[in-house]
Amino acid sequence: MKFLEEIGEYFYFMLKVFSKPQKHSVFFKQWALELYKVGVDSIGIVVIISFFMGAVLALQAAYNMTNPLMPTYLIGYGTRESMLLEFSSTIVSLILAGKVGSSIASEIGTMRSTEQIDALDVMGINSANYLALPKIMASLTINPILYILSVFVGITGGLLSSVTIGVSSLQDFIYGIRMDFKPYFIVYSEIKMVVFAFIITSLASYYGYTVRGGSLEVGRASTKAVVNSSILILISNLVLTQILL
Amino acid sequence: MITIDNIHKSFDDHHVLKGISFEFETGKTNLIIGQSGSGKTVLLKSIVGLHTIDKGDILYDNRSWQEMTQDQRIELRTEMGMVFQGSALFDNMTVEENIGFPMLMYSKESTKAKQKRVAECIDRVNLTGSEDLYPSEISGGMQKRVAIARAIVMKPEYLFCDEPNSGLDPKTAIVIDKLIHEITKEYNITTIINTHDMNSVLQIGENILYLDKGEVGWKGDKSHIFNSENESLNEFVFASDLYQKLKEIKED
Numbered sequence: 304m305k306f307l308e309e310i311g312e313y314f315y316f317m318l319k320v321f322s323k324p325q326k327h328s329v330f331f332k333q334w335a336l337e338l339y340k341v342g343v344d345s346i347g348i349v350v351i352i353s354f355f356m357g358a359v360l361a362l363q364a365a366y367n368m369t370n371p372l373m374p375t376y377l378i379g380y381g382t383r384e385s386m387l388l389e390f391s392s393t394i395v396s397l398i399l400a401g402k403v404g405s406s407i408a409s410e411i412g413t414m415r416s417t418e419q420i421d422a423l424d425v426m427g428i429n430s431a432n433y434l435a436l437p438k439i440m441a442s443l444t445i446n447p448i449l450y451i452l453s454v455f456v457g458i459t460g461g462l463l464s465s466v467t468i469g470v471s472s473l474q475d476f477i478y479g480i481r482m483d484f485k486p487y488f489i490v491y492s493e494i495k496m497v498v499f500a501f502i503i504t505s506l507a508s509y510y511g512y513t514v515r516g517g518s519l520e521v522g523r524a525s526t527k528a529v530v531n532s533s534i535l536i537l538i539s540n541l542v543l544t545q546i547l548l
Numbered sequence: 549m550i551t552i553d554n555i556h557k558s559f560d561d562h563h564v565l566k567g568i569s570f571e572f573e574t575g576k577t578n579l580i581i582g583q584s585g586s587g588k589t590v591l592l593k594s595i596v597g598l599h600t601i602d603k604g605d606i607l608y609d610n611r612s613w614q615e616m617t618q619d620q621r622i623e624l625r626t627e628m629g630m631v632f633q634g635s636a637l638f639d640n641m642t643v644e645e646n647i648g649f650p651m652l653m654y655s656k657e658s659t660k661a662k663q664k665r666v667a668e669c670i671d672r673v674n675l676t677g678s679e680d681l682y683p684s685e686i687s688g689g690m691q692k693r694v695a696i697a698r699a700i701v702m703k704p705e706y707l708f709c710d711e712p713n714s715g716l717d718p719k720t721a722i723v724i725d726k727l728i729h730e731i732t733k734e735y736n737i738t739t740i741i742n743t744h745d746m747n748s749v750l751q752i753g754e755n756i757l758y759l760d761k762g763e764v765g766w767k768g769d770k771s772h773i774f775n776s777e778n779e780s781l782n783e784f785v786f787a788s789d790l791y792q793k794l795k796e797i798k799e800d
């Protein structure tokens with residue numbers, strides 16, 4: 304019962320979020336600001352994680368090839384496929400759910416508990432729209448770019464680790480990366496990326512916006528945002544994969 | 549003038565406001581007083597429409613809130629200014645940006661005219677020199693003054709203040725009370741102030757509504773509050789030893 308109520312409340316909130324911004328110049332300014340906050344600030348973590356995961360994926364592929372007849376270019380191929388299909392979209396999104404989701408939920412939640420949202424409402428401003436729309440739009444814009452970045456950095460990590468350690472030659476690795484390339488995989492992953500971005504930011508905004516009480520509740524909202532958006536990402540990953548592949 | 553008529557408000561099965569009727573007069577500092585938990589904040593938030601009331605109506609100079617369309621309500625909101633219990637300043641904006649925010653969203657005037665108005669308000673609350681500071685960098689009393697400046701920047705017809713001097717030392721509290729009183733006279737607006745501070749009551753209590761557990765306990769002004777026969781009000785008014793002593797001296 305409580306669950307159904309929350310879903311209803313979420314959709315009502317979304318309706319408020321997706322109405323026309325009252326002042327376009329203000330909206331675009333906020334959007335640019337959020338692009339920086341949810342995007343540029345996430346580049347560091349995406350680069351670090353993608354690099355190391357790419358490096359490890361390549362080595363694992365190498366050590367799993369017990370049969371000496373298997374060509375070593377499969378290492379490059381395997382790394383590319385893992386990054387392209389799953390890691391750079393799903394895992395990066397899960398990490399962003401933790402980083403971006405918790406920060407959005409606590410930012411909006413604090414504004415609720417300190418009556419800043421009431422202050423906006425009294426001024427006649429659509430607070431849901433003013434606060435959440437720029438964040439949602441910013442992550443819809445920037446997350447697909449983070450995906451491309453992650454793929455490149457991950458493959459580079461794999462290349463550097465396998466060439467340095469000597470499990471594959473540079474030529475073989477590059478041959479693997481270019482082998483049997485399906486552009487549709489990028490389309491598939493970018494669709495996932497956009498859906499996940501929406502899940503992360505809309506859920507976090509919703510949990511922040513509906514905080515009642517003080518800092519304890521804000522903390523709880525931010526945990527809920529991360530946990531529930533992660534679960535929803537995993538479920539929709541399954542559904543989207545079934546539909547798109 | 550704001551007239552409230554038989555306002556009821558419940559949260560689930562907690563009946564907080566039980567039929568409140570009152571007239572808040574223009575050009576006066578109208579006070580809502582009462583103990584903590586008596587429903588002052590809920591009443592004030594119901595009046596400005598932050599809470600949807602279950603029953604009753606609110607008339608803003610004879611314009612019925614219940615009969616208004618959503619657009620009319622938003623229009624009316626530009627005539628309101630509100631100071632919240634915890635100031636509710638936007639943390640990510642400077643003092644100047646906070647005060648200018650309502651103008652940024654609504655005013656169709658030129659940038660220059662807006663800047664002039666913001667500077668006027670900053671000057672009015674004696675904050676010249678603090679324009680570029682953030683809320684976390686200024687004292688509680690200054691935050692209240694920023695909140696007041698933000699509330700009056702659009703030249704509202706109605707000003708609402710939820711415990712504007714709570715958490716301030718007595719001297720600063722009086723400065724804030726006087727500021728709100730002066731502004732009310734200057735612009736001839738309808739001001740409603742929530743408070744449980746007896747000093748404020750004596751300073752600026754021109755028209756008082758005493759809330760007693762969500763009901764109207766007493767109505768009147770500061771000159772009558774000490775002579776009332778109302779037991780619950782007396783308990784509230786003479787809660788501190790100082791006022792008890794004052795009463796005894798007066799009776800002698």
Ligand SMILES: Nc1ncnc2c1ncn2[C@@H]1O[C@H](COP(=O)(O)OP(=O)(O)OP(=O)(O)O)[C@@H](O)[C@H]1O
Binds near residue numbers: 559582588589590591
């Ligand atoms: N959003 C809400 N949901 C449920 N109950 C609420 C809500 N807001 C207030 N209440 C309840 O309404 C009652 C009155 O609260 P209110 O905040 O109006 O008191 P107050 O007179 O402003 O007190 P104080 O002087 O401490 O600010 C309290 O019992 C409170 O628990």
Ligand SMILES: [Mg+2]
Binds near residue numbers: 588589590633710711
């Ligand atoms: Mg209160």
